[in-house]
Amino acid sequence: MDWSDRIGRRLKLRDLHILMAVADAGSMAKAAGRLRISHPAVSKAISEVEGTLGVRLFDRSSQGAELTAYGEVLLRCGTNIFDEMQQGLRSLESLSDPNTGEVRLGCTDIILHSLTPAIVRRFSRQHPGVQLDVRLTNPGQHQIQELRERKIDLLITRATGLQQDFNSEVLFDEPFVFVIGAQSEFARKRRPALTDIIKRNWVLPPYDSAPGGLIAAVFEANGFAPPKPTVKTIAIQLTVSLIASGEFVGILPASVAALSAHRTVLKALPLKAAGPRISAEIVFLRNRTLSPAVRAFIACAQEVTKSLVRAL
Template identity: 65%
Template sequence: MDGSDRLGRRINLRDLRVLMAVADTGSMAKAAATLRISHPAVSKTISELEGALGARLLDRSPQGAELTASGKVLLRCGINIFDELRQGYRSLEHLSDPNSGEVRLGCTDIILHSLAPMVLRHFSAKYPGVQVDVKLANPGEHQLRELRERRVDLLITRATDQSVADDMHSELLFDEPFVFVVGAESEFARKRRVTLGDIIGHKWILPPPDSSPGALIEGVFRAAGFQSPVAVVKTISIELTAQLVASGEFVGILPISVARLKAGQTALRVLPVKSVGPRISAAILVVKNRTLGPAVESFVNCVRNVVEASRRQ
């Protein structure tokens, strides 16, 4: 009998659920209340786990309980195990009813205002019985944490030239240039010829330079031979950018697909200024070696189909 067989006899799903509850609540007493069992039962379970593993899982104090390094490792195992069980249950549901299930989609603000609406319309038309839970994910490491902790099934994000984390699988959907945008009533919108030099001294709304899109946009200005202007307003919000630019008081820069979509919704105009330098891409991210339910697989295929159809237009 190897080590995994011995552990299998001494650690069960209930034990892992108790540890996860302690991690979520930060104390054994709160975990007991959440699970509706006694405080001594929680304490005994944790002690038996520590005995089975030969490692301390929690640092206990009057303020509560905090996971040790060993506790964090076991917690990740518990999250993975329950996630695989959840995906297996979804697969069983799908066998009895292919038009069922759930997709938990994470996407950044820029995806919510560009690709996501088209995908969701197509997917809901084909699979009306599948629920899609859309969560706004902040750019950067936070969005990866949502994936690692199984709070979302997949992430559609605007990728940068940064390398993908080792535990993530990335599928590139497309890449595109940035374009410069002004309000439809702006003085620049009425001109046939506009250069970057004409608008560089205007009031700008831009992403913060320490953000992923901000770093790319700085590269666009550098490639054109200009220093990035000091933004009057710094934000990663697409909606705020579109609203302020449409007012005619600001100049902005957006991915071309987002700019065209917003131009149809608000009084935006794309300037005839060629953008050089970095491009911005969109990608699907999932955790490597994670089982995806049939509904999620169908959703990913729908994303691919929508992107491919948009290329042919």
């Protein structure tokens, strides 16, 4: 296929925009309504692109239009092209006013309620004109998919395992600590130990989850079989609240115990718990142009976590 004759001169940004609208709406009629153009105009544009490329982009039916494998590939291209254009426009805006832009940040629950507030406070002081869109993302493949679809610019999460199309930078790694309520009966002891709390009410992630597997290894490294938790949950706010009540005990990453909103009513046992450590990573899409605001946010996150590592 000759680029200049068959694609370069004939495939336009408008065509890609229409294709993206049809894919999102699920039908040409609905896409026409959203674009405020006629249904025949949408149908003609798609047909002309299919003729130019020599492939079928949509399977049409009475239920609507569904992307073919060829259409999926072209849709990704269109998404990338429009995203790069948007990033370029943001860079142009920052040349005239560096204190502008937007950062769309995804965070898992445990990061959102510990590390994120410290980064957001410092960044907002340094760049008061930049808007932050902070979203809770579900762990696992869902958070990676949001990055791939460019719904977020950055992701701060626990270790993901680097995938081929992402850049991942470890901000810090840290140990787990055993945590009790500051007003609990154990906190009044001069040197409370794991043996004092091992038979108490534990609030822990399920052992078959990623954090639960690490926590099981912490118990084993300290010479104990992992106890049966009274409450199984990966919800960090619930975990911290229950520990703070003094009626439950648990294990948390050191930064969560230090940065949680309930930190004044938590007490980490004076133990050097052996076992695995856990890392926090900042992840973004490889080969994607990052706006000046996003690069500034990455730099700010690095500054905050350096200070954190020194304090832990």
